[in-house]
Amino acid sequence: MAEPAGVPDDAALPYDAVVLAGGGAARLGGADKPGVRVGGRTLIDRVLAACAGAGTTVVVAEPRPTARPVVWAREEPAGGGPLAALDAGLARTTAERVVVLSADLPFLGEQTVRRLLAALAESGADGADRANGSDGADGVGGADGADGAGGADGAVLTDPGGRDQPLVAAYRRDALLREIAALAAEAGGPDEGDGPDAGDASREGDAPAGGSRRGGALAGLPLRGLTGRLTLTRVADPLAAFDCDTWDDIASARARIREHGNVLDEWISAVKDELGIELDVDTGALLDLARDAAHGVARPAAPLTTFLVGYAAAQAAARGGAAGGAEAVAQATRKAAALAARWADEDQQDAKPGSAAGTPPDAG
Numbered sequence: 001m002a003e004p005a006g007v008p009d010d011a012a013l014p015y016d017a018v019v020l021a022g023g024g025a026a027r028l029g030g031a032d033k034p035g036v037r038v039g040g041r042t043l044i045d046r047v048l049a050a051c052a053g054a055g056t057t058v059v060v061a062e063p064r065p066t067a068r069p070v071v072w073a074r075e076e077p078a079g080g081g082p083l084a085a086l087d088a089g090l091a092r093t094t095a096e097r098v099v100v101l102s103a104d105l106p107f108l109g110e111q112t113v114r115r116l117l118a119a120l121a122e123s124g125a126d127g128a129d130r131a132n133g134s135d136g137a138d139g140v141g142g143a144d145g146a147d148g149a150g151g152a153d154g155a156v157l158t159d160p161g162g163r164d165q166p167l168v169a170a171y172r173r174d175a176l177l178r179e180i181a182a183l184a185a186e187a188g189g190p191d192e193g194d195g196p197d198a199g200d201a202s203r204e205g206d207a208p209a210g211g212s213r214r215g216g217a218l219a220g221l222p223l224r225g226l227t228g229r230l231t232l233t234r235v236a237d238p239l240a241a242f243d244c245d246t247w248d249d250i251a252s253a254r255a256r257i258r259e260h261g262n263v264l265d266e267w268i269s270a271v272k273d274e275l276g277i278e279l280d281v282d283t284g285a286l287l288d289l290a291r292d293a294a295h296g297v298a299r300p301a302a303p304l305t306t307f308l309v310g311y312a313a314a315q316a317a318a319r320g321g322a323a324g325g326a327e328a329v330a331q332a333t334r335k336a337a338a339l340a341a342r343w344a345d346e347d348q349q350d351a352k353p354g355s356a357a358g359t360p361p362d363a364g
Contacts, residue, residue: 013097013117017054018089019047020082020167021061021103022075027246034061034103036250039257040270041067043104043244049273050108051099058092060085061103067273080219082167083226087180087218093173097121102167104244106253112240116155116170123152123233153230160238166227168241179229180218187217281329289337296344309336 021044025033034044041049044059045067051057056071063072071092075084086100097120099113153175157168244250257266268283289309290302297305313328 013114013121014095015054015097015099015117015170016093016095016173017051017057017099017101018086018093019044019051019057019059019070019101019103020085020089021059022079022085023082023102028250033244035064036244038106038244038250038253039266041273043106045273047101047103047105047108049269050105050110050113051101052278053110053113054099055095056093058089059103060089067276075219076216077219080216081221082223083180083183083221084216084218086176086223086226087184090173090176090180096173097170098173098176099170100167102243105168105240105242106244106257107242108168108240112157112168112235112237113170115235115237116157116168119155119233119235120152120170120172123155151231152233154227155233155235156227157241158234158236159241162236164227164232164234165241165243166223169232171230175230176226179226182229183221183225184217187221279325279329281326282333285330285333285337289333289340292337292340292344296340296347305336305340309333 021034023033025031028036035042037043038046044064048057048059048066048068048070052068057068058073059066059070060073060075062074073088073092075081075088077084089100090098097117099116101108154169154171157165159165242249242253244253256262264283271277272279286306286309290306293305294302309329309332312332313325316328316332317325
């Protein structure tokens with residue numbers, strides 16, 4: 001499926017991702033919230049699929065099986081809160097831009113992640129949402145919030161009520177490191193320096209296994225203490241901002257994905273994740289092929305034909321032909337659809353005036 005115009009791909013805006021998945025889930029009775037399944041997939045796997053384009057994905061939590069490879073980190077002390085967890089995750093990243101996500105977002109998709117990255121990049125290009133006193137209505141943050149010429153420090157998603165969701169956001173990594181270092185210093189913790197040098201130190205292996213050395217100073221501090229110091233721009237996406245805090249939220253998410261307009265896309269996404277397939281195809285063309293095979297040949301021909309199309313596409317990719325991936329599927333689909341049309345045409349040709357359809361022609 002092609003991205004909408006104006007939404008750049010991952011190569012245009014490289015990024016790392018930090019997923020915070022270590023909360024206590026008190027409103028779920030202490031259940032393992034990232035492991036709760038919605039649409040056959042765990043919540044954490046759904047979030048990991050949304051940030052599949054990240055160069056490095058760091059999950060801050062105790063390690064667990066996931067559908068995609070990740071780097072694990074842990075805040076110090078364990079359970080020290082989202083700010084300490086974010087600091088631990090950032091210590092494992094290197095990209096200039098970092099997408100920060102919670103692990104309970106059932107409807108977050110790659111397109112929304114790219115919109116956040118695009119909004120952040122655009123803010124740097126045009127200077128939108130600058131520091132205090134700017135004309136941008138969305139600008140927030142104190143004197144330390146802007147870097148002078150770089151535009152916004154982050155792009156955050158807003159919920160239906162217009163509230164910021166700081167754990168569905170794209171940030172400039174250096175801005176996060178700078179303000180986290182300042183918060184830690186104010187709290188009496190070790191100052192690891194600010195800007196990229198702080199991250200370089202942790203990447204060199206100087207940080208403990210759990211992440212940053214300053215995690216203890218950040219324990220218990222609210223995340224909004226950080227975001228309040230940043231200059232932010234905003235992206236509205238009420239559905240992507242939906243998070244699962246209660247069992248009622250889980251039930252609502254499960255019901256939504258089974259609605260008629262959503263179930264097919266959700267099922268295809270779940271199957272691709274289960275099979276480890278990174279491929280977007282024209283589902284409409286495949287459904288049309290299945291219909292033509294069922295009506296023009298025989299009903300059981302529908303699933304068999306689409307299977308054979310997939311197999312043919314896989315063989316083409318394995319041979320290293322010019323067409324691979326989605327284009328190989330499209331070519332195989334077109335060939336099979338043309339065959340189904342020829343098959344159906346023969347039935348029409350055999351139905352000559354004065355004879356029953358399907359009667360063999362007179363040999364005499």
